[in-house]
Amino acid sequence: MEFLQSLTQHVFLQHALLAGVLASIGCGVMGSYVVVKRIGFLAGGMAHAVLGGMGAAFFFGAEPMYGALIAAIMVAVLIGWVTLGGRQQEDTLIGAMWAVGMAAGILFISQTPGYQVDLMTYLFGNILLVTSQDLWLMMALDILLLLLVLLYFRQFLAVAFDEEFARLRGVPVALFYMMLLCLVAVSVVLLIKIVGLILVIALLTLPAAIASQYVHTVGRMMIVATVLGALFCVFGLAVSYQPDLPAGATIILVAGVAYLLSTLLTSFRQRYRTQVTTTR
């Protein structure tokens, strides 16, 4: 109740709420691809390596979100190049980029003269610090993401489902795979302000994973995951507000508990159906 009252009074809370909803679009749409394509590790590597870009931007006096965006796209292209080339030890290379990106970010931040930025803000996010500039950037990224997914939905679906068949049907698989990774990178950036780069992967995958337990198509999965993502953000924000808990971590815990409950429910439901079928 106090949260609702504060929401009408404080602009920073309204920004936080709007940021949660905008980020949910990215996490719902691209998170669905991450889940069905099973590229969670790859997306995790991308999210962590982004710290290099944020640190560099901070060091050179630029806006860290732009640094994050550039770094995310660069890492996506690099990971795509490694995966498409079918190079051996792909997981090792992704792990290396993951660690090197973070290390570079920490070095840049430590060498930045003057006021030392709170590293925790980048690592675990702070939805309450979202500015109107951040919101505009998030909105622009959402529009770009939705436009590309709507225009090329069939091609992305084909590449996520069956690359070989897509190739035979003349779909430029490498191009769409790269685009897919770049859009995942964009979603990572969208979520960094909310939950920070360490927890991004959870918000990118958990709503979509829950959605996949109830719907039969990728399109519906995207819609359900977006709604769930928004609910987790709003609920997590509300729960964390009064006791002054870290909002990002609370949002992730809410999503984690929901995933656990949903998985248990699905498992019971399947067991019940099997029992009914065998007793008939």
Next chain:
Amino acid sequence: MTAMISVRGVTFSYGGPVVLEDVYLDVADGEFLGVVGPNAGGKSTLLRLMLGLLEPTTGSIEVDDREPSEGSRVIGYVPQYPPFARDFPITVEQTVLLGRLGTARVLGGYSRRDHGIAERVMVETEILSIRGRRLNTLSGGQLQRVLLARALASEPKILMLDEPTANLDVRMESDIFGLLKKLNQRATIIVVSHDIGFISRYVGRVACVNRTLICHSTLAIDGKVIQELYGGDVHMVEHSHG
């Protein structure tokens, strides 16, 4: 008859021993060709070369008078092992519609014509009643029909199937081959199979592949040919079902 596929002196290896050696093959328009041979004899490799998924080490291939990478657009392909995860959230109808890629418009969704064609091939392959089901709820035979429908949705000139009945029982195998026989009225068909006895009833010509390739008419397949191909005695049990 004009050749839909022309394989000229193709040799191929995956970097180790030679898998196919100096292979020549012409597949005529409207032909129903069976490709048989022992395991690891190069049957699937030959198919993948014709599809442009692999490049020959030496020699050349033309599909519909084009490079295989271009020509593969006129081929409907049914793989032996579907490379996708069975629990992927996709319905039968959406899977079949994916066959329209490359023929339909690039941007946006499917047209009314695409939906019409998808419905027609689902009727033909008898899967219309399961159009809304997820792939992981289908039996092996149903999935095979879905993959066939996806291949047909592109309205192909050539249909290529790699062991389409490997995991099916004899009745389903007969059903699928009966359907292929019907489809042969409008498309050239190349089917890879390990079961030389079974496919001989349907195909017009058999290409025996065991590193090299020799073609026979189905009437010329006898014990000697089979023994040479498989490198040993093969038991043939003649029987019928009442």
